Amino acid sequence: MAASLCRMLSWRTFKNHKWMTPCCSEILATYNVKSFGSAVNIQRCQSSGLNTQQAVSPSEVYTKASENLSTFEAAIQHEDYFGLKNLVTLQDLFQARVHLGHNVGLRHESMSPYIYGTRQGVDIIDLEQTLPLLHDALNFCAHIVYRGGMILFLCRNMQFLPKVEQTAREVKEYSHCRPWLRGTFTNSANMFNSLPIYPELCIFLNTQDTVFETHRGVVEASKLLVPTIGIVDTNVDCANLIAYPIPGNDDSPASLQLFLDLFKTAIIRAKEKRKEDGIDETAS
Amino acid sequence: MAGSRREKLGSIFARMSGLLRSGAIKEEDRPIWYDVIKAIPPKPVPPPKQVQNILYPEDFVIAHFYRTYTDPEPVRLNDHKNKTVLQRFVDKYFELQSKKSVPTDQLFNETLLTLKAEGIHLITHAEKQSRTKGKSPVSGGETFTDQMPITVSKKLDVNKIPQINLQQLFDKPG
Numbered sequence: 001m002a003a004s005l006c007r008m009l010s011w012r013t014f015k016n017h018k019w020m021t022p023c024c025s026e027i028l029a030t031y032n033v034k035s036f037g038s039a040v041n042i043q044r045c046q047s048s049g050l051n052t053q054q055a056v057s058p059s060e061v062y063t064k065a066s067e068n069l070s071t072f073e074a075a076i077q078h079e080d081y082f083g084l085k086n087l088v089t090l091q092d093l094f095q096a097r098v099h100l101g102h103n104v105g106l107r108h109e110s111m112s113p114y115i116y117g118t119r120q121g122v123d124i125i126d127l128e129q130t131l132p133l134l135h136d137a138l139n140f141c142a143h144i145v146y147r148g149g150m151i152l153f154l155c156r157n158m159q160f161l162p163k164v165e166q167t168a169r170e171v172k173e174y175s176h177c178r179p180w181l182r183g184t185f186t187n188s189a190n191m192f193n194s195l196p197i198y199p200e201l202c203i204f205l206n207t208q209d210t211v212f213e214t215h216r217g218v219v220e221a222s223k224l225l226v227p228t229i230g231i232v233d234t235n236v237d238c239a240n241l242i243a244y245p246i247p248g249n250d251d252s253p254a255s256l257q258l259f260l261d262l263f264k265t266a267i268i269r270a271k272e273k274r275k276e277d278g279i280d281e282t283a284s
Numbered sequence: 285m286a287g288s289r290r291e292k293l294g295s296i297f298a299r300m301s302g303l304l305r306s307g308a309i310k311e312e313d314r315p316i317w318y319d320v321i322k323a324i325p326p327k328p329v330p331p332p333k334q335v336q337n338i339l340y341p342e343d344f345v346i347a348h349f350y351r352t353y354t355d356p357e358p359v360r361l362n363d364h365k366n367k368t369v370l371q372r373f374v375d376k377y378f379e380l381q382s383k384k385s386v387p388t389d390q391l392f393n394e395t396l397l398t399l400k401a402e403g404i405h406l407i408t409h410a411e412k413q414s415r416t417k418g419k420s421p422v423s424g425g426e427t428f429t430d431q432m433p434i435t436v437s438k439k440l441d442v443n444k445i446p447q448i449n450l451q452q453l454f455d456k457p458g
Contacts, residue, residue, distance in 0.1 A: 076323040113330035117338035124338060136324055143320045186289070200317050222291035225300055227317045243296060243326050 071277055072147055082142040082269045085135055088262055090127055093134075096258040098248040099125050101234035108237045114247035115234060123234040125247050137229045137244040138266045141201060144227075145270035148279070149200030152176060153263075154217050156209050160256050164205060167260045171267045174199065176217070180209065185220035203263060204230035206250040207238055214238045231259060297321050342374045348392060349373055353406050369404060 075081045093099070101107075101115065101123030116126035145151060151173040155164045161177040168175035176184075181191070188196035202221045207230045209215045214237060221228050222241045230242035231250045239245045249255040287303050294302075300318055303309045349370060359368050367375070377395045380386050386394045399406065407415070 072319070076320060107335075109332050110329075112332045112335055115335050117336045119338040123335070133327060136327065140320060140324050143324070144317055147316045147320070149316055200315070219291055222296060223289045225287065225296045225315070227296060227321060240329060241291060243321065245329075 068279055071279060075146060075273075075277075076143060080139070082139070082146075082266065082273060084138045084142060084266055084269070087138070087265060088131070088134065088258070090131055092258065093127050093130060093248070096254045097252045098130065098255045098258065099127050100249045100252065100255075101125050106235040108235055108239075110239055111232065111234045111236060111247065114232075125234065125249065130247050133244065134246050134248075134262070137246050138262055140227070140244055141203065141229060141263060142266040142270040144201045145267050146274055146279075147200075148274075150174065150197070151267065152199035152202045153205065154180075154202055154215065155205035156180075156215055157206050157251070157256075159253070160205065163257070163260060167264050171264055171271075173267065180216045182216055183220075185217070185224050185226070198224060198226050200227070202226055202228045204228060204242070205256060205259065207232060207236050207242070208250075218242060295326070297325075342378070345374050345377050345392075346370065352408055354409050354412050356405060356407050356412075369406065372404065373399060373406075 099116070104118055104121050104123060107115070107123055114126055114129055116124045118124070141151065151168075151171075153164050153168045153173065153175040155161065155175075155177045156179075164177050165175045183191055185198065188198075202217065204215060204218060207215050207218055218228060218230065218238045218241050227243045228241070229244045229246065230236075230239075231248050232239045232242065232245045233248070233250045239247075246259075248259070287299055287308070293299075297318075300309075300314070304311060304314060304318075356369060360366075373395060376398055377391060380391055380394055380398070381388075396406065
């Protein structure tokens with residue numbers, strides 16, 4: 001029962017996501033400090049980006065929240081509010097080698113609809129399907145950020161760890177590229193000894209933990225109703241658990257760099273829009 | 285826990301909708317991603333399909349070519365100006381095919397003759413093997429002796445080695 005209460009409290013909702021109670025923001029701080037010390041290395045990049053406004057009365061909060069709600073509604077009705085459609089073309093994807101999949105023997109059956117064909121034993125991913133899925137994922141990511149959501153980048157490829165962490169730091173979001181301890185999400189109340197705050201969106205830059213295992217974070221995020229964006233290669237077996245799968249090559253530095261740049265741009269644009277529309281008063 | 289932790293049933297949106305509908309979570313307590321996922325619904329996952337092989341017309345020509353002939357020399361991958369012998373062969377083959385003057389079963393031989401007339405020397409696998417054997421007797425199974433380092437040191441007199449401009453070698457293929 002205590003655990004369920006924790007989970008219920010830890011969702012940041014429309015009512016409280018911006019004007020968090022002091023209690024909640026303290027929790028956020030302890031969570032970050034705790035995670036720094038432990039093996040679970042969620043990087044803290046955003047120093048109280050979700051600050052409190054303690055002087056605001058409840059009724060004022062309510063009117064402000066409803067105002068924001070209408071702004072959010074207007075934004076989401078727009079087809080391409082952040083101008084992300086022109087950010088990437090099929091040619092860019094091709095040049096970044098996003099179309100290259102794995103060996104035929106490594107293919108997972110659930111990925112077959114996203115595969116264009118097999119060329120000399122190597123699966124080629126259908127970029128014409130990837131592009132709209134990528135646009136949707138970027139749009140979703142930007143809207144979450146626009147509404148004040150927290151983003152967590154996850155990647156278990158050691159080669160890309162510095163790049164991913166650097167990108168997360170640049171956009172003032174979070175990253176977790178170290179081995180995933182079981183229960184980081186599902187048993188977090190005991191692991192961190194405090195009320196955890198879950199990210200609003202997990203971006204998996206590769207969904208394999210090792211070459212044999214799926215990243216445990218995919219399953220745990222799905223269990224706890226945290227939306228996920230994932231780059232799924234042809235050998236991935238968890239595409240159905242990911243809310244917004246992007247079929248593409250997750251092993252080449254070039255393709256990963258492209259994806260990172262795209263997400264970075266989406267997040268930066270969303271934060272700019274947030275400032276423009278006067279939602280993010282705490283940042284200024 | 286308000287919701288089920290069975291992650292394999294339904295999507296997160298469906299499960300959250302269920303929680304809202306049943307009243308386990310109040311409407312104003314819904315997470316901030318809920319409205320976004322409602323407005324930008326994820327595309328449905330297409331059913332599995334049979335994956336086809338990707339083949340081009342020239343693949344058959346290339347396979348036929350390599351059955352008898354081989355590359356006369358190593359291919360320079362950074363050389364975009366000059367075509368390889370194989371590429372010339374493929375181009376000539378399709379050129380003759382488009383003319384339709386030659387019957388299909390004779391196309392391959394006709395291409396060979398045309399290329400030979402243009403002065404391109406094609407070598408078979410057997411020829412190449414015998415040529416490499418003749419060139420380097422060391423690789424042909426000669427045993428390593430004590431004499432060898434001496435002969436090598438004689439050859440590698442530093443003062444006598446001419447200075448080679450590597451860039452020049454790349455600029456002038458062949």
